[in-house]
Amino acid sequence: MHILASEIRTLDETVEAVDLGQTPAEAVVLSFTDSDLALLAAAHERAGPNAPTVRLARLADLRHPYSVDLYVEAVARHARVVVVRCLGGLDYWRYGVEELAAAARRHGFALAVLPGDAMADGRLDEASTLGESDLRRLWGWFQAGGPDNAASLLGWLSAHCGREAAWREPVALPAFGLFDEAARDGHAGPGEAPGDGAGAAATGAPRALLVFYRSLLHAADTAPVVALADALAARGFTVRAAFVTSLKDPAVAEGLSSLLAGFSPDIVLNATAFSARLGDGGTLLDAAGAPVLQVAFAATFRDAWAASPRGLSAADFAMNVVLPEVDGRLFAGAVSFKAESGRSEALQFTRIVHRPEPDAVALAADRAAGWARLRRRAAAERRVALVLSDYPAKGGRTAYAVGLDGPASLAAIAADLAAAGYGVGPLPDPQTLVRTLEAGAATVRLPLAAYRALFAALPAAFRDAVTAAWGAPEADDACDGDAFTLRALVAGRLA
Numbered sequence: 001m002h003i004l005a006s007e008i009r010t011l012d013e014t015v016e017a018v019d020l021g022q023t024p025a026e027a028v029v030l031s032f033t034d035s036d037l038a039l040l041a042a043a044h045e046r047a048g049p050n051a052p053t054v055r056l057a058r059l060a061d062l063r064h065p066y067s068v069d070l071y072v073e074a075v076a077r078h079a080r081v082v083v084v085r086c087l088g089g090l091d092y093w094r095y096g097v098e099e100l101a102a103a104a105r106r107h108g109f110a111l112a113v114l115p116g117d118a119m120a121d122g123r124l125d126e127a128s129t130l131g132e133s134d135l136r137r138l139w140g141w142f143q144a145g146g147p148d149n150a151a152s153l154l155g156w157l158s159a160h161c162g163r164e165a166a167w168r169e170p171v172a173l174p175a176f177g178l179f180d181e182a183a184r185d186g187h188a189g190p191g192e193a194p195g196d197g198a199g200a201a202a203t204g205a206p207r208a209l210l211v212f213y214r215s216l217l218h219a220a221d222t223a224p225v226v227a228l229a230d231a232l233a234a235r236g237f238t239v240r241a242a243f244v245t246s247l248k249d250p251a252v253a254e255g256l257s258s259l260l261a262g263f264s265p266d267i268v269l270n271a272t273a274f275s276a277r278l279g280d281g282g283t284l285l286d287a288a289g290a291p292v293l294q295v296a297f298a299a300t301f302r303d304a305w306a307a308s309p310r311g312l313s314a315a316d317f318a319m320n321v322v323l324p325e326v327d328g329r330l331f332a333g334a335v336s337f338k339a340e341s342g343r344s345e346a347l348q349f350t351r352i353v354h355r356p357e358p359d360a361v362a363l364a365a366d367r368a369a370g371w372a373r374l375r376r377r378a379a380a381e382r383r384v385a386l387v388l389s390d391y392p393a394k395g396g397r398t399a400y401a402v403g404l405d406g407p408a409s410l411a412a413i414a415a416d417l418a419a420a421g422y423g424v425g426p427l428p429d430p431q432t433l434v435r436t437l438e439a440g441a442a443t444v445r446l447p448l449a450a451y452r453a454l455f456a457a458l459p460a461a462f463r464d465a466v467t468a469a470w471g472a473p474e475a476d477d478a479c480d481g482d483a484f485t486l487r488a489l490v491a492g493r494l495a
Helices: 034-047 065-074 094-107 122-127 132-144 147-160 214-218 223-234 250-263 284-288 302-307 314-326 358-375 406-419 430-438 448-456 460-470
Strands: 027-031 054-058 081-086 110-115 176-178 207-213 238-244 267-270 292-301 330-344 349-356 443-447 483-487
Touching: 027 034, 034 054, 034 147, 034 214, 034 330, 034 349, 054 349, 065 094, 081 094, 081 147, 094 110, 094 122, 110 122, 110 132, 132 147, 176 250, 207 214, 207 223, 207 250, 207 358, 214 238, 223 238, 223 330, 223 349, 223 358, 238 250, 250 284, 267 284, 267 358, 292 302, 292 314, 292 358, 302 330, 314 330, 330 358, 349 358, 406 430, 443 448, 448 460, 448 483
Parallel strands: 027 054, 027 081, 081 110, 207 238, 207 267, 267 292, 292 330
Antiparallel strands: 176 238, 330 349, 443 483
């Protein structure tokens, strides 16, 4: 089978057996991270005729055992050196690492299996055939990033393949910085705050901070950052965009903390993945004292997302939705998806980039504007709703939660809100409150006319599906005459 990985577009692509269709080369570099591969592709283009022949491939396309076997036999075993950048450690690509380790010892090619992040993994060293100094050097070039380090990495590969080549030891680049206008245009590195294009708004305008990975800047893959900054600027924000190696990197802490203190954002939009908790404490972003919206630069292709009933891939859910929620971030959606950006026949590789999704970018910017307005409103003026679970088929199940005391939790939350200055009115004791709701003794009414006006603003296909499943609104059990009757208790500005 000769199915190029660039043609695979389902969320289950990682379990399909594919042949990447590549031919042998002197050097092979494999990575889960598209920015790694994009950096090396650019370095190879600049290197000229003395560069070795290189094959680049995404590990996401080599998850099936048959795909691994085929790639090792057709490509890897013929190389002089194979470099693997394994995000997540050995367990994320165990079969591939084990097969490459066996093939390297059988066929004699040099193998370097490197961590895909800043966490060392001794098992990857054991799988490699290169010495510790070379492994740390290669890992250092990837970790430092940037065009110069990528050129040195390629130079080392050239020298290892017997070619005349120059390289230097890894040079550390700033772990934190601001995304300036030159960087936005892809012409220069970081260093200064964005200019007018990022929203130099009037004094008193809301302030938004974007945080994203440095690797995107080095790979010139910042289109979603630019799109978000422009959308926020169009809504009146003063915008700053900052790159980081990781929110857990100690080298980021001082610069980011200083920016948060000086800029004092009303809203933070974070595009870094995973949880950023530091030990048992919070995260660097907590110092902003502002809502943090999590936006996903998805590793999913758009057509796969659109065609799947579950939307994002399992990896995207874990990295960009579930783990960030541990930090208390508010998910504001996937604002970009992966897309192809031209194929290099010399590398037999199609670069994959982030392509912003205009509607999703606009929605995230609208949400940011709403949260920023809310932040500037006094607590006593804010309206808060607490929504309780309900099991109407069985009495006594209102606010029920396994192993938890729902009524007591409700009372504790209301007390905390009142202590924080929210306008919480008098409430009965927890048990009386729940019995009142359960009996329908406390209600609010939503007129059918108001419901129909709200319903009419929704997409037609959605309205048709709701009507087909649930019938006309006036036939609903909760409809009483010309209004819906909802079991709710209003206490001041708390519902």
